[in-house]
Amino acid sequence: MHESTSPVTHVNATSAADGPLPSVSTSRDWTCPFCPLLCDDIEAHLSRAQTLAAPHTQCARLADALARHDAGDNVCSPGIDGAPVSLDIALDAAAAVLAQARRPLFGGCATDIAGARALYALAAGCGAVLDSLHGDALSAATLALQDRGAFFTTLSEVRSRADLLVVFSCEPAARHPRFYERIASGTSMQRDIRFVCCATDPAASQATDTRSTSLLADASPHDVLALWSALAEGRRAESLDDSAGVASALASLLARIAQARYTAFVIEPAALPHPHAALLIEALHRIVKAINRTSRAGVLTLGGADGVLSVNQTVAWLSGFPLRTRVSKPDRPPGTPSLDHDPYRYRTERLLAAREADALLWTASFDPHPPPSTLDANTPLIVLGTPALGSALDPHTRGAKTIFIPVATPGIDSDGHLFRVDTSVVVPLRAARHVALPTVASIATHLADALAARAAQTRSPA
Secondary structure (H helix, E strand, O other): OOOOOOOOEEEEEOOOEOEOOOOEEEEEEEOOOOOOOOOOOEEEEEOOOOOEEOOOOOOHHHHHHHOOOOHHHHHOOOEEOOEEOOHHHHHHHHHHHHHHOOOEEEEEEEOOHHHHHHHHHHHHHHOOEEOOOOHHHHHHHHHHHHHHOOOEOOHHHHHHHOOEEEEEOOOHHHHOOOHHHHHHOOOOOOEEEEEEOOOOOHHHHHOOOEEEEEEOOOOOHHHHHHHHHHHHOOOOHHHOOOOOOHHHHHHHHHHHHHHOOOEEEEEOHHHOOOOOHHHHHHHHHHHHHHHOOOOOEEEEEOOOOOOHHHHHHHHHHHHOOOOOEEEOOOOOOOOOOOEEEOOOOOOHHHHHHOOOOOEEEEEEOOOOOOOOOOOOOOOOEEEEEOHHHHHHOOHHHOOOOEEEEEOOOEOOOEOEEEEOOOOOOEEEEOOOOOOOOOOHHHHHHHHHHHHHHHHHHHHOOO
16 A cells, blocks of 8 residues: 555556447546545546446445446536526525525535635635534544543554554444555564454454454443553452453453554544443543553544545634534624534534524535435525435425535545545545536635625625
């Protein structure tokens, strides 16, 4: 696997075995945008029908994602309440909805860095709350970091140094199919993988030079971490209530960690039991801190698909706060803070269920994630989504205006940039094809300019 992304090259190929075949454009060293591993060693094949395939890469997630793109994307048009309209008409309608809203919510937020910057500027123009479709998992990791700090590690460090992996209560390959290939392929290091509070990931057995075992697969993660914390802080297993043998198993694991050159703990916030996943993450980081007094260890956090890590990082740059932040309009009432971050109050599902949002701008530019089912039928909806999402929307069941604008998928129809899963590298994306779809950044910028123009007209004397 490459640590940096090489420029994409295109090769046209034809075959005359059974007569002429459609020419195929091949993108080499192409970066997949559908998983936060951002694998950049892929050979993407584009047919004349604008379908994409990666025949030499064994990744079910990538294959499923590519299957959703075809020539129909090129003729997908915007729509209002199910009726096709021009892009200009759809943009005017969307701007009108945002101009009238007093408490708009920007949900989904599945876009790249440029799209995130433009959405933030638009949110500042209409006083919107920003949240991600993976907000629960992201907020759990953020809360643990804010409360206790963290010992993070990177894919590069795991690949080059970690001879012991402790996978806690998750199955990495389920959402990140090439995880073990990414950390082990082409290396000669012998690795020991211990799965704690979960069964062994079936894909781990396919990794080269690794040995996998599972312990405490059926134990409660909360109970295990409580005993583990005590042991890490120096308590003896004999002094703890150990009727189930949990403390003894953890003591043996700590002894193995002490012998390791470098231990990488692997967690996936989305796989942890909610709503108190932040407490589990915090407890695990405290254990890792204790281990670092005498050994070397770090935590690799998996997650952040659909650009959520990139959007969170971008919003933090621009505002100083992570997602689940409300950005006030410039003409806010006196005493109103310009920014307000609250991971509980500004949760998408809570805002919609309580009907505290009077308009929803839903962005899903990677996969066709539909708006939440908790959205009230009488709340106006603006969707910036993949063409596949447009066909899945049913505006006829809604009482309020429903506006759909098809947008480009970064890495498929447009260039872009995303943060990798460990947030240590920003990876450039190169379009694998050239379907004429607008980017999220261009749509959001247009809407921000339209809102600014409306505000200027309102302030102007008659």
